[in-house]
Amino acid sequence: MNVLAAIAPIFALIVTGFFLKRISFPSEGFWPQAERLTYYVLFPALLLDKLANIHLGDQPVWSMALAMGLGVCIMAGGLLILRSRVQTDGPAFTSIFQGAMRPNTYVGLSAASGLFGDAGVSLSAVALMTLIPLVNVLCVTTLVRHGRNGQNGHTSAKPEKQAGGLLFTLRQLATNPLILGCIAGFALNGLELQLPSSIGEALRILGSASLPMGLLSVGAGLSFAALVKGSRDVLVSSACKLLILPAITGILCLLLGISGTALAICLIFTAIPVSVSSYILARVLGGDHERMAAIITAQTLLSALTMPVVLMLVI
Template sequence: MESVMGALGPLFLLILLGYLLGWLRHPGSDFWPQLERLIYFLLFPAMLVSTLATADVAQVPVGRLALVLLGAMLALGTLLWALRRWLALEAAAFTSVFQGALRFNTYVGVAGAAALHGAHGATVAAVAVALLVPVVNVLCVASFIAAGTLGPSSLGQSLAALLRNPLILACLLGIALNLSGIGLPGWSEATVELLGRAALPLGLVAVGVALRPRALMRLDRGVWSANLVKLVLMPTLVLALALALGLDAVSRDVALLFAALPTATSAYILARQLGGDAELMAALITGQTLLAMATLPLWLQLAG
């Protein structure tokens, strides 16, 4: 447990630092949204390109990792739709529960994988991002369409935004550079790597800034069901699949880490733009991020 907490503890402290800075409104309320855009559109894509373009992906069991992560995500997404009537949630609330159960905080995942297993962990995490980000975005947009909260005028915009997603584009570019043998020639490798290094610490601070403690007052069926799926059922299923398929220790840990992550802070923006329950989304983001500080080390310790 000490080694797990030693790796994850500094990440949690950066998140708490972000919350403190946000509470103090330092350096200003306009600063953080701009920083988030910089991280999302430049720094984090640079990190993904740098990792995927130069990594020895042959060391990652991509097929089995995909079966574990995507199999669990699709299974629990289907379960939520099957239980939708039983949950008795309004359409807007259900879309937020769906996002809260399936989305994951990419910054915490990649930073945690690197802290636990170094460069190899970061490589497996980058592959996990490449596998999960396109699928989870399609599933969440589809949930808005199926629930009827997304107007027809917004459908085209949502699909266009999906195709322009910088994380998806960065993964495709990094994989293409790797498979082509081009990699990152000359000074480009050092330059892109330097940009990428800034992504994780700043991303973790930005996660803390986005926390809304007042939202924790909301404790209804939507909150409990999303948290149960995200923090209990998802890691349970992923760990069982990882053991059944014989994933190596690093791939198993990274898969479990991504399964047990809190939901993404960007889910709040999507909920607000596409007709979801934004207040419920804020409660899920804040509650899961705080709960994950306790549950993530426990799951990783359980995995051994």
């Protein structure tokens, strides 16, 4: 299977989105709304449609979840233990932390679909159901503790601040459209319910628009101006996300006996660049959003080189 041929269109669409944004086409206000449409409507429709008809068979679902979840926890624990060496400034550390583990689901689903078709999208649900809740809890907790809103990132947050962060996290998880789409799809599948053909076809049409629209939005969100600051932090976060995390996950997969498509999906969702939503979270919870923008841009560019290398080792 030609990994480069499958990955190249993904980054071609990202580059297209970048240039369309720079020439203000269709308009400046289009891109934020396009991202909202993709996140709240198109991607959930894709997941619901695929999961309602999923047949995982003998795929090692629980082993996949364990490998990816444990890999992220090892990365998070390592960064927290080495925080004094990684970055002493609290808000800047939160950007490194988010960049080291939050996945860009647009890129992940596109890569899984391009390489493995419907089977790849279906197995991607295992990654989404594992990583979205776990990463949100870890990142929100770290932002509450070390962000500007948490005593300038130098002392422990007050109990009410921690409680607010916990409630925020729970609300985020309970209303996350990707999680809700996965739950609805699994429910229909488990109950062996079939949607009316007209509704099913509508979901398929909506879902087919999600991947190109999502990738164009990723490109539109890139910011090269942000790269001039915090180059060391950008490199540390990028190395953690694009190389170390997939290496840890790959080793765990081998130890758990995961191979084939399941192994590739685990690596895809740990080797993809950081999500653009991390920038929004940094702004809301007092992180260093400018440094976060730099990390997002750098990782998106670097992943065009690192992802094919990582996947060629297992495909």
